Amino acid sequence: MFSGIVEEAAQVVSADRKDGNLELTVRSTFTDELKIDQSVAHNGVCLTVVELNGDGTYRVTAIDETLRRSNLGQLTAGSQVNLERSMIMNGRLDGHIVQGHVDCTAECTAIEEVEGSRYFKFEYTVSPELVKKGYMTVEKGSVTVNGVSLTVCDSTPTSFRVAIIPYTLEHTNFGTLKEGDRVNIEFDIIGKYVARLKELENA
Numbered sequence: 001m002f003s004g005i006v007e008e009a010a011q012v013v014s015a016d017r018k019d020g021n022l023e024l025t026v027r028s029t030f031t032d033e034l035k036i037d038q039s040v041a042h043n044g045v046c047l048t049v050v051e052l053n054g055d056g057t058y059r060v061t062a063i064d065e066t067l068r069r070s071n072l073g074q075l076t077a078g079s080q081v082n083l084e085r086s087m088i089m090n091g092r093l094d095g096h097i098v099q100g101h102v103d104c105t106a107e108c109t110a111i112e113e114v115e116g117s118r119y120f121k122f123e124y125t126v127s128p129e130l131v132k133k134g135y136m137t138v139e140k141g142s143v144t145v146n147g148v149s150l151t152v153c154d155s156t157p158t159s160f161r162v163a164i165i166p167y168t169l170e171h172t173n174f175g176t177l178k179e180g181d182r183v184n185i186e187f188d189i190i191g192k193y194v195a196r197l198k199e200l201e202n203a
Contacts, residue, residue, distance in 0.1 A: 002041045002084050004095035004142075004149020006172045012079040013057050022062045022073060028083055031056050039100070041084040043173070044147030044184045045070050046100025070102045071146075071182045080173040082147040095149030096142040102184040103135055106145075108177055109159070118169060120145075120177065123159040124185060131157065134195035135187050144186040148172055 013025040024042070031052065034040070038049045045066060051059035067073040075081060087093070106124035113119075122145065126135045137143050137152045137160045144150070150162040169175040177183070 001087050001089075002046070002095075002098040002100050002147070003087050003093055004044075004098045004144050004147065005084065006082040006148055006168075007084050008082075009080045009171060009173045009175075010083050012075050012077055012081055014077050015075050015079070020064045022067055022075075023059060024062065024072070024075065024081075025053070025057050025059050026081060026083070027055075027057045029056075030085070031058050034058055034085075039086045041086075041098070041100045041147050042081050043071060044082070044098070044100065044144050044186055045072055045102050046086075066102075069104065070184045071105050072184075074182065080176055082172050084147055096144075097189055098144050098147075098149060098186060099189055101186060103130075103187050104185050105182045106185045108179055108181045108183060111177075111179060114163070116166065118164045118174075119161050120164060120174070121154075121159060121161045122183065122185070125158065132195060132199065134192035136191070137187065138191065141191065142188045144184075146173060146183045148174065 010026050010028045013027050016023045034049050036049055039046050047060035049058050050061055062072045104124055104126060106122040108120055109123045110121040137155045139155045141152050143152050152160045154161040164174050
């Protein structure tokens with residue numbers, strides 16, 4: 001479980017395809033604090049640490065299913081990836097409840113500078129069946145974009161905008177995001193449960 005508060009935008013050292021999977025080697029400032037089998041969110045995707053190296057890097061594996069649902073397959077050596085270790089349940093929840101299970105990708109279709117902040121618009125496609133299951137955004141609700149917990153504005157059935165402050169631009173890979181880039185989206189789990197309860201009531 002995560003909060004969507006990114007710890008750092010780290011560098012991908014290598015991205016190697018193997019038997020349909022993707023093995024990522026990442027250099028992080030907290031590598032020496034990691035353990036084998038620990039969960040770390042990469043652009044919002046929960047992956048398990050499988051190897052710790054002695055040079056400040058670690059390795060994780062993204063399977064084919066993960067690659068089809070996320071933007072991890074686009075990562076190459078030198079890419080920036082947003083990292084967050086799993087929550088410690090003894091303090092404040094600064095973001096929102098994030099599972100690390102990416103629902104789909106979205107395309108960045110517009111970037112606008114507004115009074116020191118930057119607005120990003122994202123467009124996505126989900127089936128009507130999934131919308132009924134809570135795969136959607138709501139005005140002023142929460143959404144996770146590349147692992148970053150954000151507040152939705154200008155929500156439509158197929159798009160939304162988020163406002164990114166300078167600090168977030170500097171400390172996540174939002175600072176390198178361009179129009180046309182694809183990002184990972186995780187819709188709010190609370191909305192999914194509400195949709196499921198409604199579905200059961202009408203069954």
